[in-house]
Amino acid sequence: MADLFDQPGGAAAEPREGSAPRPLADRLRPRHLDEVIGQQGILGPDGPLRTMLDAGTLGSIVFWGPPGVGKTTIARLLADETELEFVQISAIFSGVAELRKVFDAAKQRRRAGQGTLLFVDEIHRFNKAQQDSFLPHMEDGTILLVGATTENPSFELNAALLSRAQVLVLERLSHEELEDLAQRAERDLGRDLPLEPQARQALLDMADGDGRALLNLVEQVMSWRLDAPLDTTFLSQRLTRRVAQYDKSGDAHYNLISALHKSVRGSDPDAALYWFGRMLDAGEDPRYLARRITRMAVEDIGLADPQAQGVCLQGWETYERLGSPEGELAIAQALVYLALAPKSNALYKAYKGARKAAKQTGSLTPPKHILNAPTKLMREQGYGAGYDYDHDAEDAFSGQDYFPEDMERLALYDPVDRGFERDLRKRVDYFARLRRERNDT
Structure with missing residues (x-):
């Protein structure tokens, strides 16, 4: 959706009598x-946009x-600063036919000496072919493309398009910036928000970093x-908090699950x-969270x-039996257990190392002494010859090599000196010592 607001200087002229009232965000x-x-x-003196504008080298963004x-x-x-014709389309409502009309009109302007800044809202909604259609017009200067997306461009936009445009990250507005915006709204309306100080802070919190949402909330409050x-309690009864930005398949989803995972890993x-x-x-x-926690x-x-x-599995099963919201407490219990548990990725690293070694060594066969020999022909080929039955060896450990004959022995599992792996470290070292002793004799 297009940004209807942003944050403004002086108030615009009041609407003419008989015309529809202009929303606060627009004014x-x-x-x-x-x-x-x-x-x-991006807009400060050393920001990339200001630098490009000062140098007269504004490119696609x-x-x-x-x-x-x-x-x-x-x-x-930006269109005003560069004296370009501003054209806006939305990828949600535009198709190939609309794009063709936009490009044709931009070509006509160019022949007349007028450039075009084409703003494409929700640009990630265009498919690959549609995104590719911008490329020749960007390259020959027919359009200066400015796209807007709430999704990670690395995943949603074609590499060819990204290579011709600079990605600039816009941040959610801070509490102080939202307060500045609220004060501008008060100046435009000619009166202060009828809120107690704590209620005013609650109003800013409700906007959740969204300036347009804040102005809509301010407009509602001013109409009462x-x-x-009002105090915080009455404000909360009359207004609802803006729904947090979250898409179960989008960037916000992955940001939050990453934050959850790293908090557990960091024992917090x-x-x-x-x-x-x-x-x-x-x-x-909650089932997704139970799976990720496991x-x-x-x-x-x-x-x-x-x-x-x-x-974790018990917490997951408890949730399946109890459902929401009671079962979510079982998942939370598992989460806290994990955060406070000793940490080790030794097995994870060993597993990845084993998979890598398996790919690199291809189809090397096991050594013959550990191959089964159920037939006479296989025994004649040496299958099973020289195998030492570990239970018959001293300490129930033969020390034989179980890697392929043409492959050097790998040391994959390196337990840490934390938690139960302290004991496993002793066992690994114990068997390594016995293996050396058996092979030296």
Whole structure:
């Protein structure tokens, strides 16, 4: 969806009598880049956009960021700064026919000496062929493309398109920036928000970094007829918090599960519970979380605590029996157990090393002494010859080599000195010593 707002300078002219009232977000739209609140990382004196504009070398751009942070507004202002014709389309509603018309019109403008800044909202919604259709027009200067996406361009946009455009990341607005925006709205409306200080902070929290959402909330509050400023309780009863940005198959989903996983790996149960709560609050399926938590048990804890995997499976099974919301507590219990468990990725690394070695060594056969020999022909070929039955050896350990004959022995599993793997470390060292002794004799 297009950014309807962004953060503005002076108030625009009031609508003519008889015309439809203009929304607050539209009235407060900035008229110059230096009026935009936030995004100083790209708009500041040393930011990439300001640098390109000062040098007169503005190229095609993809804006990547959450809703309501100014993608559309900045694109409009770039067109003004460069004296290009601003054309806006949405990938949701545009197809091949619409694109062809846009390109034809841009060619006509170019012949007349007028350039075109084509702003494509939700550009990731275009398929590969549609994205490729932009390339020749970008290369010959027919259009300067500015795309906007809430999804990770690395996954959603073609490499050819990305190679011709610079990706600029727009951040959600900070609490201070939202406060600046609220004050601009108050100046435009000519009065203060009828909120107690804590309620004002709660209103900013409800916007969740989205400037457009904040202006919509401000407009609602200003429309109420109140005898006294509202406190937080009454504000919460009248307004609902903006739904957190979350797409179960999108970038926000992977960001949160990454935060959850790394909090567990970092032995921080409080942070792990916070991200767990964030994902549940956004509507994530608890079964997905149970599966991912079980993966953490085998990937980051492993044999440092052999019970961890069982705790996760028990929590998962408990959820299946109880359902929501009671069963989610069992998953949370497993999560805390994992966060506080000793950590080891020794088995995970050994497994990856084994898979890599298996690929590299191809089809090397096992040594003949450990091959079964159920037939006379196989025995004649030496299958099973020289095999030492470990139970008959001293310490029930023969020390024979079980790797292929043409392959050097690998040391894959290197247990850490934490948790149960302390004991496994002693066993690994014990058998390594016996193996050396048996082979030296």
